[in-house]
Amino acid sequence: MASRSVNKVILLGNLGKDAETKSTPNGVARSTFTIATSRRWKDQQSGEWKEETDWHNVVLWRSENLANYLLKGKQVYVEGRLNSRSYEDKEGQKKYITEVVAEELILLGGRGESPSSGSGGGDFERPVSAPRSAPRPQPATASPPAEEFNQGITDDDVPF
Numbered sequence: 001m002a003s004r005s006v007n008k009v010i011l012l013g014n015l016g017k018d019a020e021t022k023s024t025p026n027g028v029a030r031s032t033f034t035i036a037t038s039r040r041w042k043d044q045q046s047g048e049w050k051e052e053t054d055w056h057n058v059v060l061w062r063s064e065n066l067a068n069y070l071l072k073g074k075q076v077y078v079e080g081r082l083n084s085r086s087y088e089d090k091e092g093q094k095k096y097i098t099e100v101v102a103e104e105l106i107l108l109g110g111r112g113e114s115p116s117s118g119s120g121g122g123d124f125e126r127p128v129s130a131p132r133s134a135p136r137p138q139p140a141t142a143s144p145p146a147e148e149f150n151q152g153i154t155d156d157d158v159p160f
Contacts, residue, residue, distance in 0.1 A: 007081045009100050011056055012108075013037035019070035021063065029064040032057065035078060035100075057099040059083075069107055079104040 016034035023029055038053045058078060060066065070076070080102040089095050 009078070009080050009082055011035050011037055011058075011076075011078045011100065013056070013076065015070055015072055015074045015076060016055060017072050019060075019063075019067040021067040029062055031060040031063040031067050031070065033060075033070055034058065035076065057097065058102050059099050060102040060105060066105070075108040077104075077106040077108060078102045 013035040016036050019031045019033040021029055021031040035056045035058055036053050037056065038051055040049055040051045042048070043050050058080070078100060080100045082098060083101045084096065084098045086094055086096045
């Protein structure tokens with residue numbers, strides 16, 4: 001039996017509220033926010049479409065400059081790991097919480113206005129933080145080449 005294990009979470013959803021950033025006593029920034037993810041399915045008996053929304057608590061460490069961009073309604077991509085912990089509330093009751101500790105975050109855009117609106121428009125905004133392997137949004141396709149460059153070559157002329 002292998003001694004390997006995996007703890008990986010990938011979420012693509014909308015922020016449920018603006019991120020809150022606080023600092024630890026050592027001065028390390030800790031931003032917290034919620035992400036809503038939804039799924040739809042067709043009920044087999046009634047034929048109606050149903051939707052279910054799940055809410056995820058997310059923690060992002062060392063993120064001093066990102067909280068201004070993490071606004072309610074924005075669509076984000078988050079990669080991270082699950083972390084479960086417990087604490088005692090004010091009444092001394094033991095509470096348990098499971099949260100996603102974000103390791104990668106990409107701000108995709110969405111309903112809210114970004115602080116830098118007017119910088120380009122389009123469906124995507126520049127990623128705030130992105131994994132190296134993440135696909136980057138591509139600019140719109142260029143207009144067709146001028147007629148002098150068009151030599152009548154089609155896909156049928158390519159030998160592979």
